[in-house]
Amino acid sequence: MSKRLESYRIGRTLGVGSFSKVKFGVHEPTGKRVAVKVLNKLQLKKMEMEQKVYREIEILAQLNHPHVIRLYEMIETPSDIYVIMEYVSKGELFDYIVTNGRLNEVHARRFFQQMIAGIQYCHAKGVVHRDLKPENILLDEDLNLRIADFGLANTMKDGCFLKTSCGSSNYAAPEIISDVF
Structure with missing residues (x-):
């Protein structure tokens, strides 16, 4: 089952963190594969992690290097934050x-x-x-x-x-x- 988010189709879960899930996605206009970190705002607020997440996004937005994961964009909805990043296929x-x-x-x-x-x-x-x-x-x-x-x-x-x-x-x-x- 896949979910749509603006111009992205989001599919299977690639990994699970302490307060996020990373899912496989495809940017539909280009066909580019991406990793989508999904963070629930309510859960972030309960864990007092909002500032940390926004700092991570701000830091990633500054970086552009072949050996550092690339941030493409961040999409906020009323309930979630979606961090769209470079997908690297061979894992950890x-x-x-x-x-x-x-x-x-x-x-x-x-x-x-x-x-x-x-x-x-x-x-x-x-x-x-x-x-x-x-x-x-x-x-x-x-x-x-x-x-x-x-x-x-x-x-x-x-x-x-x-x-x-x-x-x-x-x-x-x-x-x-x-x-x-």
């Missing part, structure tokens, strides 16, 4: 590693160089991701990566440090987990 780097096993040096180097290029671009724009992990790195059909999920991202200025510790505990430094700071 995490799943790729689980399926294919340990990366050989050539593949690992290529992924690392692409990731560093994307991170360097973000930092040059004053954006820090703060939740880099294999689950937030997506692969396209040519196995080029895209940094995705800027939900914990923030902006920074030289010499000013962010004070909030965030990210996934499975990937956090031991001193963060033990609250040494």
Whole structure:
């Protein structure tokens, strides 16, 4: 069953987050495949996440790099926010590693160089991701990566440090987990 939203046809669910669903979509006038992040406004308000979502959208709107997920547009309805983004067909780097096993040096180097290029671009724009992990790195059909999920991202200025510790505990430094700071 597919749903229509303006000029998009929305289909199957690609993933589920803590307060959103990402669905496959097609921009009907062009046939371009897209990913549609669907966020329920009432649920966002209950969880006090509205500001965070709008910040993520604002940050994504600033970014345009081959190794960073692309935001096409945001559509608001009375009940939902639809974030229309680039669709990358090969899924998460995490799943790729689980399926294919340990990366050989050539593949690992290529992924690392692409990731560093994307991170360097973000930092040059004053954006820090703060939740880099294999689950937030997506692969396209040519196995080029895209940094995705800027939900914990923030902006920074030289010499000013962010004070909030965030990210996934499975990937956090031991001193963060033990609250040494």
